[in-house]
Amino acid sequence: MLPVGKKIRELSGLDPQALPDEVLGSSEPVVLRGIAARWPMAQAGRASAQAAAAYLGGFERQGAPPVVALVGPPEIGGRFFYNDDLSDFNFRRENVPLGVALNTLLKYAPDPSPPAIYIGSTTIDTWLPGFRRDNDFGFGGREPLASIWIGNRTRIAAHQDVPDNLACVVAGRRRVTLFPPQQLSNLYIGPLDFNPAGQAISLVDFAAPDYERFPRFEEALRHAQAAELEPGDAVFIPSMWWHHMEALEPFNVLVNYWWRQTPAWMDTPMNALMLALMTVRDLPPEQRLIWEDAFRHYVFAPDQATADHIPQDARRVLAPLDETQARALRARLLQRLNR
Secondary structure (H helix, E strand, O other): OOOOOOEOOEEEOOOOOOOOHHHHOOOOOEEEEOOOOOOHHHHHHHHOHHHHHHHHHOOOOOOOOOEEEEEEOHHHOOEEOEOOOOOOEOOEEEEEOHHHHHHHHHHHOOOOOOOEEEEEEEEHHHHOOOHHHOOOOOOOOOOOEEEEEEEOOOEEEEEOOOOEEEEEEEEOOEEEEEEOHHHHHHOOEOOOOOOOOOOOEEOOOOOOOOOOOOOOHHHHHOOOEEEEEOOOOEEEEOOOOEEEEEEOOOOEEEEEEEEOOOOOOOOOHHHHHHHHHHHOOOOOHHHHHHHHHHHHHHHHOOOHHHOOOOOHHHOHHHOOOOHHHHHHHHHHHHHHHOO
16 A cells, blocks of 8 residues: 555535535545445445445346446456556456446456456446436536446556546445646656546556656655545545545445536637647747747736737637637637648
């Protein structure tokens, strides 16, 4: 286990149907102990893996499409990752009915060295209609995307997500290790455009860190926070915090909710990063400095003086954007990119 001395801040006794804005809008992580303890799913998860699987199976929609399962050999030790030269991955993807996946996990549960199995980011309302009737939180005016994650003893490499995230353990146990966004350079992040599940990941093996190859990881650990979660516990992970998730039991289920504190029409900033890599990064140094100043002026530190010399009705993209203006700007960008 990593030498993480700082625990994630904890709260308890909150009303699950009225989660406070000071939690859901926080820029710091927090563990919500027992927040879902009364969920039937969490109660089944505390009873046994069989009870948890049976409860989930009762919601499986007839005729639902198969789920995508990541399957790796026992030798990977539950760590879904790259192969040795990062040209491919150490697992395969299989499309299977959810019920088959659940039964397979139960079959391998007694095995001390099972294949690694992970069903990730499966939309609850699509595959398990009715589940949220008795297993849900109150988010106020927020409308999060609810997903379920099911597997055995898996290790998901440290990565970050643009949305805020409330992740709730409902079966098994998980260890979560978090790092502030500013630890980017100390986590040794792999390729941005080729990764196991859509997000760039740390190349450090948290079970056996190679400090000779990744010396700055020791500095990242000085800023890390960690917690172990049991059925009914949840952790709020703010936007862009790095998080490593390790399942500690032969059968584990997690329910999570994603939402953004921005209008739905706003694109992900990751698109801007990719465009900047294509258009700015490889400019001559003196030109990069010019564009650094331009980004600071228009994007990162705009103030009233940025556009107050332009009549308000003529400011266009320099004015606060709305959905209509964003659609027009997107169309213009697509036209330029498709030239």
